[in-house]
Amino acid sequence: MEWIAVMVAIALGLVWVVGKLYLERRSRRRREREFARRSVGELATSQRPTVEAASLSSLASPPSPPKSIDLSRLEELLSQGKYEAADRETLRLLLRTAGAEQRGYLEIDDWESLSTDKLRSIDRLWQTYSDGRFGFRVQQRFYREADGEYGAVGTRAQWVSGGKWFDFDRANYTDEAPEGHLPQAVWQSVLSSFGFVGLALCMYVLFEREDWNEKDESTPHRFREGD
Template sequence: MNWETGTSLQSGKYLIQKILGQGGFGITYLAKETATGSLVAIKTLNEKVRKRPDFIQCQQDFLNEALRLAKCSHPYIVEVHELIFEEPVWCVVMEYINGIDVASLIQEEGILSEFQALVYIGQIAQALIFVHHQGILHRDVKPLNILITNNRTEARLIDFGLARKFTPNLTQTHTEYTSEGFSPLEQYDKRALRGAYTDVYGLAATLYGMLTGKAPKPALKRYRSFSQYQEDPLVPPKKLNHLISQQVNDAILKGMALEPQNRPNSISNWLKLLDLDIKFNPNYAVQEMPALPTAEWSSATGIDYSKLRDLLAAGNWQEADRETGNLMLLICGREKEGKLNIDDLQNFPQRDLLTLDNLWREYSLGRFGFSIQGKLWQKINGKYEDFCNLIGWRKKFATLPYNQLIFNITAPQGHLPTWGRRGQLWPHLAAKILDLLKDED
């Protein structure tokens, strides 16, 4: 029987709040630590497994997973607090990540921008490099096993249920278990050569899923097709999403090569194909993410957008909003007046408006930007008050003051930038935006 809300564990040390999720073997609960009030995740074996004749072996495997996870203490791996025994099962008490797994994120909000996907991939890569230096393969890298924090800044690798010790390039016996689309060919064999290239495949396949919204064709099906037709039937990700750069497309395909010897032999070597140079950090500290390649931001008037880019990249939404207003004044030569007029908007350089929009869209994962606002404006047929209600600029029939707006990623879609709150000029800016959207279509 599953534990119900309010169930006490360890003589009242933990109180069960709800079930977070369950799979074929385990079940994970949200619990409160009564002494501190902090939330934790508690994972144990589910009721189905408890009734199996090999329950004792399952229990041992579960403990081994917990010990492997505890050994892998790293900022981008979910942290183990302690092991507890609550008759009749062992439980692992872990850090609770208030967030969403990548698979659910894509399902709810759509595919990720290349920039944001590479940020998350770089973070999980750091975790895997550390794990490999402990002599462990994760063997189950996939979107479901990567949690993204609610502020959308960090990723955490979870679920070490399939993790196993390995010696590079040595034939070893591992359990046959695969995640369709994300497991490499060698994982379909109980005995095969083992190496970091196994997790390279999973990480490359995860990037494929992040950027296309689709799981890649399973490796075994690709192999059978290859044997029959002498070609790899994996659809290149760029065919599914033309916005993917050629460099990232090629790195994904190289990381997902069918035969292990055709893949980079380490996570670090695969990252070099993406121009990400991340190495093992023996002190477990999070490395500074190197600057990721982004498009060159174009201006018809010689404007430098680097400050706005840096503010957006840092998630400093309010300062980025103010910088956007300053740049619009600068572009139109209206710094002294501190405001624009209808002619300014009608003559606003298309290239600069597109650049401002691209920056906001890319760094907000498609939540903010002028084009996002333009599409919502179309949706409500150009009624300004309805538009303000939709994107959160109005509440209870009154326009919100600037200090009551929401300057974080959880704000309603289209909430930022806020320049359009100057209602009398917004329709003229909207007309300009709609022209851009028409050109885009």
């Protein structure tokens, strides 16, 4: 059995290295884009602006704001204890926020750029209507307590049964579901699209985001379009 433990350790090490390299590359690309935007701004505001500078300035315009989402449907489902439908609605809302509705799944870049306010709003609803038992924050706590081991998150949230992840027949959409068990549809879509390496990277990107790590002490309230 020792060789199995060695292989598992090597696999986890590779996931960690790939994740670190990816995030370092993303950070470098962001710095390059910021430098380009500043350079374009200097050209556009020079005393003798040129046509080329104006064209570059238009290319450097900020991206359009994220689409507004209506959370009233999610709140209604959660308040009625309809967790399976609420799980699907959560995935739909995240896809809409990321502009990935047609694609049908979230890529690593999406997790990095998802609106913090939208994430917090969705998470607060899950926590409010489950007495703090469900939500991304609960899953993040599992992740931290396991030192970033995604497999431990799956085991603790009981997404794994007999070595099989997200077995539909064993999904629990009741009040007796294990802590952190929901929402899970979004993680199912990640695993089916990118495999275990993709799942590990997406969890890393979300749960290690600095803005997501800030403590959220706001009081839950009813949400309307654009919240």
